[in-house]
Amino acid sequence: MKFDLHVHSEYSKDSKSSHDDILKTASKRGLDGFAICDHDTVEGGLACKKRAWNLALSLRSFPGLRLVLRRGISLFSESARISSLI
Secondary structure (H helix, E strand, C coil), X not given: CCEEEEEXXXXXXXXXXXXXXXXXXHHHCCCCEEEECCECCCHHHHHHHHHHHHCCCCCEEEXXXXXXXXXXXXXXXXXXXXXXXX
């Protein structure tokens, strides 16, 4: 299985990728799924997961988070557990 566990969407300040663009790119690259890890919010990941569900796509979309604690220090976490990827 192939997953990209660090994708940013338009919900991050540093990305302009729409959820439809992310879903299309993931499909073209033959991914089984991905985690959207936007800066300081999980809203983009939740919205993309809902979009994939509504389109009946077989891609797995996991909401993640990149939390900026202070300048230069950030914490990254994807919600996917290894057992859920197998």
